[in-house]
Amino acid sequence: MNTMSETIVLYDGYSEMNSDDEMSANCSCTLITGPHNVIVDTMTAWDSELIINGLKKHNISPNDIHYVVSTHGHSDHVGNNNLFMKAKHIVGYSISHKDKYFIYPFDKGEEYVINDGVKVIPTPGHTMAHVSVLVTTKEGTVAIAGDLFEKFEDIENPDMWKDAGSEDPIQQRKNRSKVACLADWIVPGHGPKFQVTDQIRDALKKQASE
Structure with a gap:
């Protein structure tokens, strides 16, 4: 069986503060195609049409999905799980x-x-039951990491992921470093996909040891 898969980020996540008591946020939504079709993190409950239309561009319907993975149970990551019966x-x-x-x-x-x-690995930190998905692709290993990583900028500024909430910052630092060592690319929870460099791995390893 050909086990090579492809990852397609249907929508980039985002998060930004609008005021002291309001923020706008939604998660990255990623499709994996291959021996199994997998969708990772299904956005908010108001995004069903977005997801259906995003899948349609790749000739896939909700009934073609074999696995739904929500990296954790927050509302912006599970909002349309019920599309995939x-x-x-x-x-x-x-x-x-x-x-x-x-x-x-x-x-x-x-x-x-x-x-x-394609495998799902435990990566506790943001929540204690957080998982990430590792995918072998032609471009290398892609980690769909949910809120283990908020966005690329949180490598240089760790306050970003800490301020987003972390049930166990020590484990989150360790798992961020672990995933960076396993992956060539990371899809973070609230920003565009980015490439992992040795400089990034070194920075995260240093942070994990602090």
């Missing part, structure tokens, strides 16, 4: 299909393998 759903550490729930030891560090080129 035939898929198995992975929301953080929870795996389900209809009313059946499958116990999986993400909390013990186990990876969930969808196929030889």
Whole structure:
């Protein structure tokens, strides 16, 4: 079986403060095609038409999706999971299909393998049940990292991801470094995809040791 997959960022995430008590934010939404079709992070509940239209551009319908992965359970990452009625759903550490729930030891560090080129790994920090998706592609390994990374700029300015909320900053720093060492590209939760350089890996490794 050809296990090579492709990642397509349907929509770049964003986040910005509008005032002291209001912000605008939405998550990156990413399609993985290959032996299995996977959608990662389904935006807010107001974005169903956006997702349907984004998939249609790639000749895919919601019924063609085999897996939905929500990197964590915040509302801007799970808003349209119910579009995908035939898929198995992975929301953080929870795996389900209809009313059946499958116990999986993400909390013990186990990876969930969808196929030889796509796996879901535990990356706690932003939330304690946060996961990331690693995809083998022609351009290298792509990590769809949810809010483990807020956006590219948070590497130089870690206050960005800390201010976005972190249930365990120590684990988040370690997992940010871990994912950067595994990936050639990162799709962050609230910004465009970026390439991982040795300079980035060194910066994150230093931050993880602080």
